[in-house]
Amino acid sequence: MPNAQCPMPNAHCPNFMSAEIICVGTELLLGDILNGNAQYLAKELAFLGIPHYYQTVVGDNLDRLQKAIAIASSRAQILIFTGGLGPTPDDLTCEAIATYFNSPLIERADIIEDITKKFAVRNRVMTPSNRKQALIPQGADILPNISGTAPGIIWQPVNQSQKNLIILTFPGVPSEMHRMWQETAVPFLKSQGWGENIIHSRMLKFWGVGESALAEKVSSFLNVPNPTVAPYASKGEVKLRVAAKAVSESAAEELIVPVEQQIKDIAGLDYYGADDDTLASVVGGLLRSAGETVSVAESCTGGYLGQMLTENSGSSDYFWGGVISYDNSAKVGMLGVNSEDLEKYGAVSGVVAEQMAVGVKKRLGTTWGISITGVAGPTGGSETKPVGLVYIGLAAPNGEVQSFENQFGVARGRSLIRHLSACTALDILRRRLIKK
Amino acid sequence: MPNAQCPMPNAHCPNFMSAEIICVGTELLLGDILNGNAQYLAKELAFLGIPHYYQTVVGDNLDRLQKAIAIASSRAQILIFTGGLGPTPDDLTCEAIATYFNSPLIERADIIEDITKKFAVRNRVMTPSNRKQALIPQGADILPNISGTAPGIIWQPVNQSQKNLIILTFPGVPSEMHRMWQETAVPFLKSQGWGENIIHSRMLKFWGVGESALAEKVSSFLNVPNPTVAPYASKGEVKLRVAAKAVSESAAEELIVPVEQQIKDIAGLDYYGADDDTLASVVGGLLRSAGETVSVAESCTGGYLGQMLTENSGSSDYFWGGVISYDNSAKVGMLGVNSEDLEKYGAVSGVVAEQMAVGVKKRLGTTWGISITGVAGPTGGSETKPVGLVYIGLAAPNGEVQSFENQFGVARGRSLIRHLSACTALDILRRRLIKK
Numbered sequence: 001m002p003n004a005q006c007p008m009p010n011a012h013c014p015n016f017m018s019a020e021i022i023c024v025g026t027e028l029l030l031g032d033i034l035n036g037n038a039q040y041l042a043k044e045l046a047f048l049g050i051p052h053y054y055q056t057v058v059g060d061n062l063d064r065l066q067k068a069i070a071i072a073s074s075r076a077q078i079l080i081f082t083g084g085l086g087p088t089p090d091d092l093t094c095e096a097i098a099t100y101f102n103s104p105l106i107e108r109a110d111i112i113e114d115i116t117k118k119f120a121v122r123n124r125v126m127t128p129s130n131r132k133q134a135l136i137p138q139g140a141d142i143l144p145n146i147s148g149t150a151p152g153i154i155w156q157p158v159n160q161s162q163k164n165l166i167i168l169t170f171p172g173v174p175s176e177m178h179r180m181w182q183e184t185a186v187p188f189l190k191s192q193g194w195g196e197n198i199i200h201s202r203m204l205k206f207w208g209v210g211e212s213a214l215a216e217k218v219s220s221f222l223n224v225p226n227p228t229v230a231p232y233a234s235k236g237e238v239k240l241r242v243a244a245k246a247v248s249e250s251a252a253e254e255l256i257v258p259v260e261q262q263i264k265d266i267a268g269l270d271y272y273g274a275d276d277d278t279l280a281s282v283v284g285g286l287l288r289s290a291g292e293t294v295s296v297a298e299s300c301t302g303g304y305l306g307q308m309l310t311e312n313s314g315s316s317d318y319f320w321g322g323v324i325s326y327d328n329s330a331k332v333g334m335l336g337v338n339s340e341d342l343e344k345y346g347a348v349s350g351v352v353a354e355q356m357a358v359g360v361k362k363r364l365g366t367t368w369g370i371s372i373t374g375v376a377g378p379t380g381g382s383e384t385k386p387v388g389l390v391y392i393g394l395a396a397p398n399g400e401v402q403s404f405e406n407q408f409g410v411a412r413g414r415s416l417i418r419h420l421s422a423c424t425a426l427d428i429l430r431r432r433l434i435k436k
Numbered sequence: 437m438p439n440a441q442c443p444m445p446n447a448h449c450p451n452f453m454s455a456e457i458i459c460v461g462t463e464l465l466l467g468d469i470l471n472g473n474a475q476y477l478a479k480e481l482a483f484l485g486i487p488h489y490y491q492t493v494v495g496d497n498l499d500r501l502q503k504a505i506a507i508a509s510s511r512a513q514i515l516i517f518t519g520g521l522g523p524t525p526d527d528l529t530c531e532a533i534a535t536y537f538n539s540p541l542i543e544r545a546d547i548i549e550d551i552t553k554k555f556a557v558r559n560r561v562m563t564p565s566n567r568k569q570a571l572i573p574q575g576a577d578i579l580p581n582i583s584g585t586a587p588g589i590i591w592q593p594v595n596q597s598q599k600n601l602i603i604l605t606f607p608g609v610p611s612e613m614h615r616m617w618q619e620t621a622v623p624f625l626k627s628q629g630w631g632e633n634i635i636h637s638r639m640l641k642f643w644g645v646g647e648s649a650l651a652e653k654v655s656s657f658l659n660v661p662n663p664t665v666a667p668y669a670s671k672g673e674v675k676l677r678v679a680a681k682a683v684s685e686s687a688a689e690e691l692i693v694p695v696e697q698q699i700k701d702i703a704g705l706d707y708y709g710a711d712d713d714t715l716a717s718v719v720g721g722l723l724r725s726a727g728e729t730v731s732v733a734e735s736c737t738g739g740y741l742g743q744m745l746t747e748n749s750g751s752s753d754y755f756w757g758g759v760i761s762y763d764n765s766a767k768v769g770m771l772g773v774n775s776e777d778l779e780k781y782g783a784v785s786g787v788v789a790e791q792m793a794v795g796v797k798k799r800l801g802t803t804w805g806i807s808i809t810g811v812a813g814p815t816g817g818s819e820t821k822p823v824g825l826v827y828i829g830l831a832a833p834n835g836e837v838q839s840f841e842n843q844f845g846v847a848r849g850r851s852l853i854r855h856l857s858a859c860t861a862l863d864i865l866r867r868r869l870i871k872k
């Protein structure tokens with residue numbers, strides 16, 4: 001990140017400062033829960049433009065917790081803790097922080113009063129163990145918790161070599177943490193001069209191109225500091241995250257838009273959408289604006305394509321339904337596939353895929369018909385029809401019919417082969433709707 | 437873990453050794469993805485009885501990655517990396533490890549050959565940037581990746597002060613990582629003497645009962661030390677994890693079985709299966725052993741139920757197909773729903789659900805027919821037919837027809853309402869197949 005223009009000495013220059021997230025809890029080390037708190041805080045820090053280079057997970061252990069504090073406070077200026085604020089003996093976050101910074105823990109009467117009131121509302125009496133939640137380091141401010149009993153703290157320890165260290169603690173319960181973050185922590189951090197620069201980003205999405213191939217095409221953008229462009233890939237989809245740092249969302253947009261446009265020009269039809277777009281939502285939008293409709297005939301995907309097409313509310317505008325022709329009798333009886341062709345070419349063939357697409361289009365009375373027939377495995381493959389071989393059929397409004405052969409490969413497994421089949425079918429229709 | 441009986445000096449005693457997880461990826465620091473890999477590995481380490489005290493997340497940065505390696509290798513004896521093995525310039529895990537341990541990176545011809553073959557299967561050519569994935573530290577073994585291009589490594593660096601350090605690397609793609617972990621890493625770690633005291637567990641699964649209600653029924657098991665019983669809940673399903681610590685899987689089984697049996701007796705039909713069982717696989721098993729078949733008629737779920745029923749290989753034995761009757765015309769034309777009833781009662785009604793189930797059973801010639809029609813929202817609700825109202829129809833082999841009204845509630849959102857609808861349909865069929 002550039003800092004040439006910063007007039008402040010390095011230790012005080014916000015460009016050199018960063019935050020760290022320390023999640024406390026043995027349940028995280030046992031894999032009992034997903035660390036959604038780290039993701040939430042990471043997103044929030046990114047949005048505020050606060051650099052964040054490390055996250056640590058540590059168990060409910062006083063010694064190891066202090067070691068984690070030592071490491072984090074040597075690297076960062078804002079330490080954000082989640083978890084370990086509860087009333088039981090294994091909740092040790094406050095004690096570890098106070099011990100590490102040589103501060104006594106003080107029982108705060110205002111916290112005791114607040115907890116007592118909260119118990120009264122639920123017709124319960126505060127237990128002795130809850131008194132523990134009223135102990136905070138001397139000089140720390142309370143980070144109020146409206147929805148739970150455990151308050152957090154905002155603390156700038158004084159007796160330490162590193163100046164300007166800020167400590168924030170939150171309970172591990174996500175809903176309580178989110179509210180405390182938004183209502184108190186964000187205004188506090190802004191009042192300290194953080195978050196004046198935000199990071200705003202757009203996720204560009206691609207289908208039909210590999211991660212490395214796309215990265216090579218757009219390589220000139222991959223080493224630029226602002227906006228940054230970073231590739232991601234998962235389950236056949238490739239994404240490019242274009243992230244700009246600027247004083248406002250609109251200023252960030254001004255940096256993103258020209259890069260986005262150049263990437264779209266390079267990627268051509270492999271680019272399909274951004275952010276919340278899915279292949280199904282993009283296909284739906286294209287059908288809706290053309291006033292056209294689609295129906296599906298699915299064999300190996302068993303309804304997956306229909307499910308995807310109906311994920312968005314309002315899909316009844318363009319999706320009328322389909323036939324799950326898992327058994328061959330359904331291909332003949334429901335879709336009118338020719339039983340001689342079924343015998344001659346096999347259920348997994350371009351000929352049958354085309355007849356399925358034509359059949360469902362006719363039966364449902366839609367403008368487009370699309371079909372999938374293949375070997376999802378792990379059983380059912382043969383030398384000529386291996387697992388991963390999938391045919392997609394497309395029947396167009398003008399009566400044209402096509403089939404597309406895909407070799408997804410046995411190694412990818414049943415679940416991914418089915419996913420790739422449904423996505424590829426959507427992608428074929430998408431490209432055809434655009435080119436039309 | 438107790439270590440009084442260990443005859444080895446502390447540094448070599450397995451009881452004092454631990455593993456650390458280092459997840460590499462700027463996308464984790466930006467909050468773009470949830471760190472499911474850390475949870476997976478944490479669970480696996482717990483299962484193997486390998487202590488694990490810290491997790492670190494670090495971005496795609498050579499310097500910071502090396503600093504994280506320095507800290508982790510001073511604390512633990514097994515370092516497990518995920519992410520940063522891809523073909524792009526920001527994939528730096530191997531380079532950082534090799535640099536930190538002063539080892540050259542060697543291009544392995546066998547990896548190049550393997551990647552080339554994988555591209556060929558998909559009718560693509562390996563790009564020059566993929567060559568990077570063939571670079572591994574001198575002396576490291578390959579941790580094969582069957583389903584993706586990036587292999588991992590198993591390495592015990594020699595030129596280091598700390599003896600017996602084991603480094604394992606995995607790609608960030610969860611499905612690839614899981615397979616590599618199970619097929620290669622676990623056998624390797626066991627061969628090194630890890631995992632002698634194992635934690636073995638069984639996940640019991642329930643449908644149709646709430647988490648707190650079930651927890652109260654089985655409360656006497658929740659505070660027992662071995663086996664432990666812990667409740668989990670997600671998306672309508674409740675699970676109880678019964679985990680036993682013992683010297684072997686069979687010794688653990690002896691502890692688990694009686695507890696499992698008592699819990700099953702308490703839960704009755706709300707218990708549906710264990711571990712890899714799904715509602716769909718259990719229904720499939722019941723149908724297969726009865727020699728019966730099912731077809732589906734789906735409206736608001738758009739194919740979700742069919743997709744679930746075909747998730748398991750071999751489902752063609754009992755699932756013959758279905759009709760996605762998203763549009764009303766398909767309900768009449770394809771399923772024979774009476775258009776006057778459709779007008780009178782509405783598409784979302786018990787009458788129409790029953791006719792859909794009967795229609796699809798007849799059209800497909802199966803022994804059972806099951807249907808779903810409802811308001812998945814967020815739009816389309818009314819005062820009498822609110823979002824979340826879903827009817828499930830069931831047509832039985834003996835000609836009996838029933839419908840079931842469900843109020844899933846608008847607050848749960850389209851995606852969860854669809855999921856609950858499909859699962860509830862499976863659960864209704866499951867209970868009926870058992871009672872028959």
